[in-house]
Amino acid sequence: MQISKIGLKWSEFKQLIGTILRSSGIGTFIGMIPGAGGDISAFVAYNEAKRFSRNPEVFGEGALQGVAAPEASNNATTGGAMIPLLTLGIPGDAVTAVLLGAFMIQGLQPGPLLFQNNADVVYSLFIGMILANLLIIVFGLIGIRFFVKVLSVPKEYLTPIILVLCLIGAYALNNNVFDVWVMLGSGMIGYVMQRYGFPVSPIILALILGPMAESNLRRALVMSEGSYAIFFARPISLALLILAIITLFTPLIRTWWQSRRKNRSESNAL
Template identity: 50%
Template sequence: MLEHFLGGLAVVMQPLNLLLLISAVFIGFIGGALPGISGVILVVILLPVTYGMEPTTAFMVLTAIYGATVFSGLITAILYRAPGTPEAVMTAFDGYPMTQRGEAGKALGIGVLSSAIGGLVGTVALIIFTPMLAKMALKFSSPEYFALAVLGLTVVASLGGRLIFGLIGAALGLFIATIGIDPLTGTSRFTFGNLNLAEGVGLIPVIVGLFAVSEVMKRTLDHESHQPLKKVKVKIFDLPILRQIGMTLSRSSIIGVIIGILPGIGASTAAMVSYSETVRWSKHPEKFGKGAPEGIAAPESANNAAAMGALVPLFALGIPGSGTTAVILGAFIMHGLQPGPMFMLTSSDLIYAVFAGLFIVNFMILLFSKPFIVLFTKLLNVPYSALGPIIIMCCIVGTYSVRNSMFDVWLMMGFGVLGYLLEKINFPLVSIILGLVLGPIAESELRRTLSMSQGDFSIFLERPISATLLSIAFLLLAVTLITPLIKRARRKTAAT
């Protein structure tokens, strides 16, 4: 295996390939940083360009773009609360408050380091475990996915803030997720006969609206004074911070890899689950959402690890683990290659070159992100009266381009207003996103499970993985709900 990897490294180090790889990383940086332009779209746009290349080079370029977009979504998430990619939504929750405190440089540094570490952990897992892990992932079926989604959803209880708001938000997210043609029965739900709603409400219009548009509205309408950011110094290696986030980094990278490997759920879910778990295990859960460094480290290490992990089932089984990998699968087929069980044997040169390329890409992120970020921070000196409209324009173009749909743009604007109003009452927007992303997984997997078992609920307890996950969810929920009650009782006895 090591010699394969070194062989791959030699291919990557050929001058032309290295040059293409660097260009791919920069293209990925730009695409990822622009809201709405996600890895999927970039890969689709650049696919025809790769037809003329050798398959090895083509896939090195495509996967490098993919890795770089997952990273660079954090820049605009932290600086403007406009997540460049869906994977970076969670990063905005703690990154943007840090920017508001004047700690943008620190926040970006944490983001870059976490991304690179997550990406490296993911790549190493990819290199070492691809054949083995892929087999294990097949044991994951509907009951396990349902249990995982439930585990993610229970974190609403520990998010801090008012519990009732958290529940309302999660329910709202779950509701939005039910809109559209039900994939299991084909029944239209809440579409009012409108074809634009038949496919459901996309994640991009909701995220861009709730976060980016609402923030521009807030800054413009409320004339909110903003910490002037004359100079942003990005510090990537900061020992005290590293000590603080070390534990979070290792936990989140592992969570990210595992979730990434599972076919069908991608880096966005990984970022969410690892953020939830970090809040849950933190001694100071109340600090999250207000600029906690761990709140950046968790989603950023997890989403990059998951992005690499999602390539495991693609290479080993021909099953894409996320949206972008599905497009990459299409690209393989266009090049006359068929990823699948035999792929590791028949095309091992190509695969190890791609692995080596990804390995290098993570170092390139560490190396090149700083000058790239500086470009963006320069924009902070532009007066907001000019910057705001530019952000809105990017949001409109980005949202439109996902499905070529003007309807989605209006939807995004609507969610912008909703986000603006909800923030006025300190509503935790994270709970809506939680419901929206995990809801469809929970719902359809529950129903699939019941079709598998002919309606028998005991299937959840008979399968070891789902039983374990569900018991953890139940225990954690019980602990978070009961602990405050005990504390209150103690305080009462102490007072009397």
């Protein structure tokens, strides 16, 4: 596969500004949540970009919004994960957990006093992140012509390689053959879902967030001695519940509003 040009036209980029800003905000917010990471933010940003798009049917066929949304969110997650690390000493993801260990090896304790006692380290970290993002752009533009060669590998060779790697990874995780069968069964379920048009992103998010939600639910109920009022008495948890309800009903309201406008326009035409 040969790339004829690199970059976007201004008209194309202008259409992506809203998607990039929205996805960056999503990535920053999810990055601040300990244990979330870039995978969750990428899927959430992709889903939101598809939900806000006027042409959601083009997603999965190379839509620019579908490419920009997860990449912008994934990049923003890195900066968002630094917020709880530097302010509270709580790593936001696996990368910041390693960075926390490096800080402690050097005798540095992340937290509010880090900005006061070791401001030079904090500013050096900020400058390093800015340079890293600039280098990503440079190496990305240089290497895109070579990276895209992966797409020219025939599926007859690529698919068996991926299958073998998946089998090895599933078995090596716990040295259990049952995990391999679970992986194969999940693959069949995924194929059926893709065959009949079911979205895969919610399933992946549920598998990632499910154990985290269950463990934190048990922890919260232990703290409240079994009372569910703790989720409504605290402003942060209440705000998150309201946002979840709004996110759940927004597509239904949007579909109802669009059908109403369509019926009204048809009535006016008659």
